Amino acid sequence: MKLVRDVLDKELLDREEEPMGRVDGLLMHVGKNSQPRVTHIDIGGPVPWERVHPFFGRLSRRLAQLWGPKRREQVRIPWSRVETVGRDIKLDVEARETGAIDWEIWIARHIIEHIPGSGHEEAGDGH
Amino acid sequence: MLQITLGIITSVGGFLEIGSVTTAVQAGASFQYQLLWAILLGTICLIFLVEMSGRLAAVSKHTIVEATRERFGFPFFFIVLVGMVLVAFLVLVAELGGIGLSLQILTGIGFPWWAIPVSFIVWILMWKGTFSLIENGASLLGLVTLSFAVAAVKLHPEWGGVAHGMLPTFPGDQKAKYWFVAVSILGASISPYLMYFYSSGAIEDEWDESYIPINRFISTFGMSLGGFLSMAVLVVAALVFHPMGIDIQKFEQASLLLTTALPKWGFFLFAMSMLFACLGAALEISLAIAYFFAQGFGWNWSEDLNPARDARFCSTYTIIIMLAAVPLLFGVDPIRVTIMAMALTSATLPLAIVPFLFLMNDPIYLREHRNGWISNTVVAIIVLISFVLAVISIPLEIIGG
Numbered sequence: 001m002k003l004v005r006d007v008l009d010k011e012l013l014d015r016e017e018e019p020m021g022r023v024d025g026l027l028m029h030v031g032k033n034s035q036p037r038v039t040h041i042d043i044g045g046p047v048p049w050e051r052v053h054p055f056f057g058r059l060s061r062r063l064a065q066l067w068g069p070k071r072r073e074q075v076r077i078p079w080s081r082v083e084t085v086g087r088d089i090k091l092d093v094e095a096r097e098t099g100a101i102d103w104e105i106w107i108a109r110h111i112i113e114h115i116p117g118s119g120h121e122e123a124g125d126g127h
Numbered sequence: 128m129l130q131i132t133l134g135i136i137t138s139v140g141g142f143l144e145i146g147s148v149t150t151a152v153q154a155g156a157s158f159q160y161q162l163l164w165a166i167l168l169g170t171i172c173l174i175f176l177v178e179m180s181g182r183l184a185a186v187s188k189h190t191i192v193e194a195t196r197e198r199f200g201f202p203f204f205f206i207v208l209v210g211m212v213l214v215a216f217l218v219l220v221a222e223l224g225g226i227g228l229s230l231q232i233l234t235g236i237g238f239p240w241w242a243i244p245v246s247f248i249v250w251i252l253m254w255k256g257t258f259s260l261i262e263n264g265a266s267l268l269g270l271v272t273l274s275f276a277v278a279a280v281k282l283h284p285e286w287g288g289v290a291h292g293m294l295p296t297f298p299g300d301q302k303a304k305y306w307f308v309a310v311s312i313l314g315a316s317i318s319p320y321l322m323y324f325y326s327s328g329a330i331e332d333e334w335d336e337s338y339i340p341i342n343r344f345i346s347t348f349g350m351s352l353g354g355f356l357s358m359a360v361l362v363v364a365a366l367v368f369h370p371m372g373i374d375i376q377k378f379e380q381a382s383l384l385l386t387t388a389l390p391k392w393g394f395f396l397f398a399m400s401m402l403f404a405c406l407g408a409a410l411e412i413s414l415a416i417a418y419f420f421a422q423g424f425g426w427n428w429s430e431d432l433n434p435a436r437d438a439r440f441c442s443t444y445t446i447i448i449m450l451a452a453v454p455l456l457f458g459v460d461p462i463r464v465t466i467m468a469m470a471l472t473s474a475t476l477p478l479a480i481v482p483f484l485f486l487m488n489d490p491i492y493l494r495e496h497r498n499g500w501i502s503n504t505v506v507a508i509i510v511l512i513s514f515v516l517a518v519i520s521i522p523l524e525i526i527g528g
Binding site for chain 1: 187188189193195196200201202204206254255424425426427428433434435437438439441442491526
């Protein structure tokens with residue numbers, strides 16, 4: 001498996017096949033006497049923006065302090081939760097519990113559900 | 128049948144819209160049939176590109192945006208996102224303006240007054256409608272644009288001259304304007320948002336490899352229909368406006384396009400054609416922009432979901448449509464926005480098309496269904512021509528006013 005080609009930027013699905021973002025960053029452990037290994041997947045936050053330029057990383061941090069869901073720490077999934085790597089990456093987690101879709105829920109609760117005809121969050125199915 | 132409508136909406140809503148009509152009318156009025164080659168070239172390129180977009184989705188189950196992010200990484204994806212969304216946003220302003228202008232000539236009430244109601248209608252169709260409602264509704268209503276073809280035939284053009292116009296020729300005078308209009312026509316024909324919309328539509332309609340033949344038929348038939356109707360607009364403009372020496376600057380002038388051929392219904396048919404074509408395009412562009420963000424960032428997305436289930440996707444198109452209404456509210460001329468947006472589309476084509484060609488030749492995504500050398504060469508050459516012409520003619524047009 002090639003990490004950049006096969007893992008980085010791939011779509012992540014939880015155990016219910018719910019989209020929960022993309023692989024924005026990979027965390028590796030490089031020990032003195034052991035082979036480097038991937039330990040975590042980073043989702044969202046300033047991580048992808050930092051890959052564009054540190055300036056965008058700082059901007060993303062600042063904006064998140066002004067507005068949006070309260071959770072502050074980086075969403076980080078242990079590599080041991082990876083089930084399959086294919087067209088997308090399936091994780092053995094519940095998207096809601098990881099914080100990966102905090103923004104989705106926050107926008108649904110604070111904006112979308114106040115507009116008539118938005119339906120309920122639990123209804124319908126999708127990709 | 129349902130799949131064929133995807134082609135028709137993509138052609139009528141996406142191909143024939145304010146951009147292609149305005150540029151074709153300008154070309155016909157100023158240069159008679161001389162610029163028909165630009166529509167032909169743009170249509171050929173678009174047929175190839177749309178076919179590729181459908182094939183990528185059917186084989187790899189990826190939309191273009193998803194594959195771009197995965198293959199080239201976030202930083203490059205971000206550059207494409209900024210370029211494409213800015214240009215698509217300008218085109219959306221132009222389309223909403225086109226609906227406003229159509230209502231203005233029908234009712235006499237100025238287009239800025241229509242900015243809010245029109246945006247609201249576009250938004251509510253997206254909010255409440257499903258993908259197939261948008262797909263089928265817009266294609267059916269868009270069929271009124273066939274009136275351009277009826278008018279072209281009724282005016283008995285000189286077919287030899289029309290055929291001659293299909294071959295590129297150098298202009299006698301007004302060189303800068305000639306090339307600028309050619310670039311605008313190419314930009315109006317080869318619209319990248321069409322590809323994003325089409326490949327997302329193929330995923331929404333759950334295409335698989337068995338759709339490859341039908342995809343080829345849809346893209347060829349749909350885009351040819353769009354190109355054919357654009358050519359009809361140019362031919363009618365050449366016959367109606369060119370002899371009078373009218374240089375089309377205003378929508379009101381263009382609205383008389385069909386009245387010579389169809390005196391009784393011409394004015395009404397023109398207004399309705401523009402109204403429906405721009406409405407289809409506005410829906411398509413708003414969806415394409417929302418797809419771009421949602422697919423690139425890995426959000427939940429589908430036009431068929433309840434808005435609460437894909438909140439970020441729905442808030443994206445809501446914000447985009449609201450923002451697009453602002454310039455119109457302040458009376459910014461939609462025709463000027465259109466001309467600028469079309470030329471900019473040409474100038475930014477390599478940003479959209481070059482990475483796409485890489486994807487289409489990647490065995491990881493396409494396996495044995497990769498591009499052949501013909502499609503690679505045709506698309507690369509046409510995009511190169513559009514880009515070079517854009518880089519040369521846009522500054523010339525600005526200097527020349």
